[in-house]
Amino acid sequence: MVNKYTVEQVATHNSESDCWVIIHDKVYDVTNFLKEHPGGKKVLLKASGTDATKQFDAFHNSGVLAQYGPGLLIGEVGTGQEDNSEEEEEWKTSPVAFGDPMWQTLDSPYYKESHKALRTAVRNFVDKEITPYCHEWDEAKQLPMAIFKKVAEAGILGCVVGKVDPELMPYDLPGGFNKDELDPWVSLVTVDELSRCGSGGVVWSICGGLGIGLPPIIHFGSDYLKKKVVRDCLAGDKVICLAITEPTAGSDVASLVTEARDEGDHYIVNGEKKWITNGVFADYFTVAVRTGEPGFNGLSLLLIERNMPGVSTRQMKCSGVWPSGTAYVTFEDVKVPKENLIGEENQGFRLIVSNFNQERFGIIIQATRFARVCVEESLIYANKRRTFGKRLIDHPVIRNKLGHMIRQVEATQAWLEALAYQAQQMEPEEQALRLGGPIALLKAQSTQTFEFCAREASQIFGGLSYTRGGQGEKIERLAREVRGKPTITEYYTIPGGSEEVGFGKAINRIDLNTI
Numbered sequence: 001m002v003n004k005y006t007v008e009q010v011a012t013h014n015s016e017s018d019c020w021v022i023i024h025d026k027v028y029d030v031t032n033f034l035k036e037h038p039g040g041k042k043v044l045l046k047a048s049g050t051d052a053t054k055q056f057d058a059f060h061n062s063g064v065l066a067q068y069g070p071g072l073l074i075g076e077v078g079t080g081q082e083d084n085s086e087e088e089e090e091w092k093t094s095p096v097a098f099g100d101p102m103w104q105t106l107d108s109p110y111y112k113e114s115h116k117a118l119r120t121a122v123r124n125f126v127d128k129e130i131t132p133y134c135h136e137w138d139e140a141k142q143l144p145m146a147i148f149k150k151v152a153e154a155g156i157l158g159c160v161v162g163k164v165d166p167e168l169m170p171y172d173l174p175g176g177f178n179k180d181e182l183d184p185w186v187s188l189v190t191v192d193e194l195s196r197c198g199s200g201g202v203v204w205s206i207c208g209g210l211g212i213g214l215p216p217i218i219h220f221g222s223d224y225l226k227k228k229v230v231r232d233c234l235a236g237d238k239v240i241c242l243a244i245t246e247p248t249a250g251s252d253v254a255s256l257v258t259e260a261r262d263e264g265d266h267y268i269v270n271g272e273k274k275w276i277t278n279g280v281f282a283d284y285f286t287v288a289v290r291t292g293e294p295g296f297n298g299l300s301l302l303l304i305e306r307n308m309p310g311v312s313t314r315q316m317k318c319s320g321v322w323p324s325g326t327a328y329v330t331f332e333d334v335k336v337p338k339e340n341l342i343g344e345e346n347q348g349f350r351l352i353v354s355n356f357n358q359e360r361f362g363i364i365i366q367a368t369r370f371a372r373v374c375v376e377e378s379l380i381y382a383n384k385r386r387t388f389g390k391r392l393i394d395h396p397v398i399r400n401k402l403g404h405m406i407r408q409v410e411a412t413q414a415w416l417e418a419l420a421y422q423a424q425q426m427e428p429e430e431q432a433l434r435l436g437g438p439i440a441l442l443k444a445q446s447t448q449t450f451e452f453c454a455r456e457a458s459q460i461f462g463g464l465s466y467t468r469g470g471q472g473e474k475i476e477r478l479a480r481e482v483r484g485k486p487t488i489t490e491y492y493t494i495p496g497g498s499e500e501v502g503f504g505k506a507i508n509r510i511d512l513n514t515i
């Protein structure tokens with residue numbers, strides 16, 4: 001049931017004690033918000049009783065209304081009669097071209113109607129429950145625990161770990177997607193939609209550990225381990241992470257030294273793990289340990305539990321992805337029963353390496369969408385911001401930037417979809433053998449595209465890209481997250497006239513021959 005008000009009715013609410021505004025055809029009572037408004041009381045009062053859409057769009061990002069709107073919304077512009085019609089769930093795409101992958105506006109051979117329904121359900125959830133709070137969670141460097149349960153109940157966790165036995169899935173999948181038909185497009189669509197929130201830290205917090213820590217158990221774990229862990233993790237009741245990297249060995253997996261000494265029916269584990277995503281709050285750790293000879297033939301995977309004596313974690317101070325709980329983990333004489341061995345003893349290397357493909361595929365999806373977020377935000381901003389008498393988008397130097405950003409994002413998306421299709425045609429063993437190389441190359445393509453787009457978007461947003469929150473919120477955060485450099489680039493390339501403005505001036509002088 002939605003209250004409808006005429007423009008004339010709204011116009012009568014135009015004072016400090018009774019202040020309404022219209023924004024995008026919705027009516028907000030901002031009387032009690034006046035003194036809290038971060039932009040000040042005066043600007044809001046000046047707009048009272050009017051349609052303030054244009055001014056609003058000029059100063060805010062779209063997340064502001066999603067966060068504050070529900071508490072202030074009182075109705076819509078209409079006939080003044082009460083209307084009982086329910087809002088229909090419709091297929092919504094970005095307001096700008098290239099703001100969504102092409103399959104969402106044109107044809108594609110890959111996606112079925114069921115993928116579209118999945119996409120709509122995840123998008124609605126993310127728009128309402130995640131995006132409006134990313135800034136708050138990033139600043140707090142953590143997510144409220146309740147959100148993990150909400151995400152699980154929405155069925156989203158079941159979509160980010162690859163194929164799972166439907167019996168082990170606690171909730172229905174988003175959009176009614178059939179649990180028996182899980183395919184690579186499901187994780188592609190879901191992670192892509194999650195990443196629209198524009199926060200690597202939030203995406204990693206929600207599924208960074210799960211997406212790489214759970215698959216080894218799903219694919220290689222005993223029935224005992226599957227029953228113990230999978231359902232609870234997909235239900236959002238327990239958190240799992242992957243612990244491979246050590247202070248002295250990361251991608252060079254064969255050099256790992258964390259030791260699991262055989263003591264008959266259990267192992268005694270000693271060692272350190274570093275940069276472990278979700279490690280700060282995880283209940284379970286899928287850990288690479290040395291059970292045998294040096295090199296890759298002596299490695300195993302073990303499930304270690306937080307409540308086992310000798311396990312401790314501390315939060316690491318990182319330059320980006322703040323809420324993801326990056327941990328330094330120590331194992332000191334931890335007694336781990338042999339039932340917690342994942343796969344066979346000394347056969348861990350193969351498991352770890354095949355899991356890398358899954359991890360890289362997830363990173364590719366995120367990086368490609370984050371690059372697209374840079375395109376989308378830049379296009380929206382460039383269409384409204386005016387400099388030197390015209391919109392940013394009308395300056396050739398800005399159009400050139402946008403063109404290069406878009407061509408890279410679209411090329412990366414096309415390769416991503418081509419590889420997802422290949423993965424769909426292969427059994428997991430063949431995937432590991434034949435797709436490892438292309439996936440590694442595509443990862444470099446996607447992260448370099450993301451890095452390029454984050455830099456160019458920062459230049460387009462100017463000063464807004466080096467203040468946390470507000471209109472440049474997503475761009476500032478993504479630029480900080482893509483390389484982990486805290487906006488060093490922006491501090492020096494934007495003030496004093498951005499590079500683009502400076503270039504324009506210099507070239508003008510060359511034209512005039514007045515250097």
Ligand code: HEM
Pocket residue numbers: 021023028030037038039040043044047052055056059060061064065068069072469470471
């Ligand atoms: C429902 C109505 C509104 C809400 C919930 C709201 C909320 C906010 C919030 C949360 C901020 C700080 C974050 C940000 O910069 O994005 C802000 C800043 C601001 N708002 Fe609003 N606002 C509303 C309406 C308006 C209107 C109608 C105007 C202008 C007529 C306005 C002008 C401004 C200005 C100038 C700033 C400061 C921007 C800056 O720091 O660059 N707001 N508002």
